[in-house]
Amino acid sequence: MMALPTLTADDPAANRKVWSEWLRRSDWDRVPTRDGEVRECSSPWDVGFELAVEHWSSSQDVIDSDEYEYEDEVEDAIMVGCYGVQADGGLIDPAELPDRLRNRIMMAARAAQSAPPSDNMFYNLDKNSVADLVNEEGWSLILIGGCLIGMWRHDPSPMRGAIMTPQDVARLVADILDAAPPSLLVSEGE
Numbered sequence: 001m002m003a004l005p006t007l008t009a010d011d012p013a014a015n016r017k018v019w020s021e022w023l024r025r026s027d028w029d030r031v032p033t034r035d036g037e038v039r040e041c042s043s044p045w046d047v048g049f050e051l052a053v054e055h056w057s058s059s060q061d062v063i064d065s066d067e068y069e070y071e072d073e074v075e076d077a078i079m080v081g082c083y084g085v086q087a088d089g090g091l092i093d094p095a096e097l098p099d100r101l102r103n104r105i106m107m108a109a110r111a112a113q114s115a116p117p118s119d120n121m122f123y124n125l126d127k128n129s130v131a132d133l134v135n136e137e138g139w140s141l142i143l144i145g146g147c148l149i150g151m152w153r154h155d156p157s158p159m160r161g162a163i164m165t166p167q168d169v170a171r172l173v174a175d176i177l178d179a180a181p182p183s184l185l186v187s188e189g190e
Helices: 012-023 044-055 059-064 071-083 099-114 121-134 141-154 166-179
Strands: 030-032 038-040
Touching (some): 012 071, 012 166, 030 044, 044 071, 044 141, 099 166, 141 166
């Protein structure tokens, strides 16, 4: 049986640490539920969301609240409340990342830029989103994790721009969470 993660009620920094440590596991994409089941996740963001839904004590209050009309609003509220990360997929300013992280992402973006298109529409969407990171002023954890893994799953060939395995991408997102760039975090007054 998989050990259950422990998320605190009111310490987003500690909860980000739990999320980042989970992403460093070999089974990072499998989240245990309270019922003893295991939920498969497709990206590091999804892992964070499922960990919060299943193991953060306030998640049910957010889910049951009449304040949120749409599912994405509920997701944003859970991610902000549990981890203190910006809504809309964990937006970050690339300039605030340590050079080693920014360089890894830029290397992946340049690989995507030089990769040929595919007959697979979903691969092309992921590839183009990653390639666009070169010129974007803001990046998001959803895009970084989801699109890099999407490229790999559609075609794991480095010639197609897939230079990071899903495990590498999970570790990259974990490193970003640990670096905690200020733009990623919700300020105390929000």
